[in-house]
Amino acid sequence: MRAVKILFLLAVVITLFSGCKHNPLKVDISDIDKEVEVVPFDEGLFSLEGKDTLQAFVELSNAHPDFFNLYTYRIIKIGGIGDEQFGELMKAFITDTMIQDVKALTDKEFSNYTKLEKQLKKAFKYYSYHFPDKELPTIYTYISGFNQSVVTAENIIGISLDKYLGRNCGYYQQLSTTPQYKVQNMHKNKILSDVAFAWGITEFEEPNAATNLLGNMIQKGKLMYLVDAMLPAVPDSFKIGYTPQQLEWCQMNEPQMWTYLIEKEMLYTTKRMNIVRYINDAPSTSGFPLDSPGRTGVWIGWQIVRQYMKKHPEVTLPQLMANNNYQKILNDSGYNPE
Known part of the structure; x- marks a missing residue:
C-alpha cells in the first residue's frame, strides 16, 4: 500500500510539473531603464x-x-x-x-x-x-x-x-x-x-507584402505574437478580443478550420472578399458555423507563428518581424493541427 501511495504521489507531481509550461516571453525586464x-x-x-x-x-x-x-x-x-x-x-x-x-x-x-x-x-x-x-x-x-x-x-x-x-x-x-x-x-x-x-x-506591417490569404494570416499572426511578447501575462481572450466561449470554439475546431481552408483551396486565394472574410472583424466567420467568432484567419495565423517560434527558439522577435517569407514560416513551423 505504501508503495502504491508513493507511486500515486509521484504521478501527481509529474502531472503538475508537466502542466506548468514555461513561457519564453516572460523575460526579466528589471534592468530596462527606458520608459514610455x-x-x-x-x-x-x-x-x-x-x-x-x-x-x-x-x-x-x-x-x-x-x-x-x-x-x-x-x-x-x-x-x-x-x-x-x-x-x-x-x-x-x-x-x-x-x-x-x-x-x-x-x-x-x-x-x-x-x-x-x-x-x-x-x-x-x-x-x-x-x-x-x-x-x-x-x-x-x-x-x-x-x-x-x-x-x-x-x-x-x-x-x-x-x-x-x-x-x-x-x-x-x-x-x-x-x-x-x-x-x-x-x-x-x-x-x-x-x-x-x-x-x-x-x-512592422508592410501593406503590400501579403498578397494572398496565407500571407495575411501569418502577417497578422506575427503582430499577435508581438502582442504576446509585450503582454506575456495577459489572457489570450483579451489579446484577440474573444469571449472564453469563442476562444474555446477555435481551440476545439482548429483542425477542422485548417482542413476546410486547404480543401477549399483558400490559402492562396488573392480575392479580396475571400481574404476579408477570414481576417476582418465580424460577428462570425462566413463559411464557418454561426457560433464561430470573426477573425479566425488571424487566430490560425497566430497559432502558426507560435508554433514556428516554439520550433525555432533561436529566432529573435526582431528577426520574426522582419521575415515576410510567409510560406517559409508555414513550412518551417510544421503546423498541422490534429
Whole structure:
C-alpha cells in the first residue's frame, strides 16, 4: 500500500510539473531603464473650461505640439488652431452636455489611472527588451467623442478612454455605427492589446507584402505574437478580443478550420472578399458555423507563428518581424493541427 501511495504521489507531481509550461516571453525586464511617457491629455483640455479659451488652447498646443494637431484634425475633426472658428468649436466640444457626461463616466471607470499607466509602461519595457534601439512613443489618453479607439502617428499613440467604458455603457447601445460584436471589446481590459497591436502595425506591417490569404494570416499572426511578447501575462481572450466561449470554439475546431481552408483551396486565394472574410472583424466567420467568432484567419495565423517560434527558439522577435517569407514560416513551423 505504501508503495502504491508513493507511486500515486509521484504521478501527481509529474502531472503538475508537466502542466506548468514555461513561457519564453516572460523575460526579466528589471534592468530596462527606458520608459514610455503616458500623458492624460484630457485632464489638461477639460481644465481649460471657462478660461480665456483661445489663448489657453494655444498654451496647450505649445505644451503638446506633436499631439495637439493630431487630436484636433484627426480625432475630434474640428480643424486647426489657426482656423477662424477654432476657439468656438473647441469650447463647444468641452462644454457639450454629452461630452461632459462621458468625461464623468471616464473619470469613474479610470479612477485608478495609475494602474493603466503602470500597465502601459510595463508593456513597453517588454518591447524595449526585444527592440532596445527603437524609440518609444509618447502615449496620450483623452476623450474623443467615441471616435477611433487607438490612433498612431510617428512616435505617438493616442487612446480614446471613452471607447473603453465597459460593455454595458448606455452610450454604446445608442451608437448606430458600432455593431454589438464590437461593443463586447469596449472595456478597459482590451486597451493594452489594442495598443500593442496598433503599434505593431505602425512599426512592422508592410501593406503590400501579403498578397494572398496565407500571407495575411501569418502577417497578422506575427503582430499577435508581438502582442504576446509585450503582454506575456495577459489572457489570450483579451489579446484577440474573444469571449472564453469563442476562444474555446477555435481551440476545439482548429483542425477542422485548417482542413476546410486547404480543401477549399483558400490559402492562396488573392480575392479580396475571400481574404476579408477570414481576417476582418465580424460577428462570425462566413463559411464557418454561426457560433464561430470573426477573425479566425488571424487566430490560425497566430497559432502558426507560435508554433514556428516554439520550433525555432533561436529566432529573435526582431528577426520574426522582419521575415515576410510567409510560406517559409508555414513550412518551417510544421503546423498541422490534429
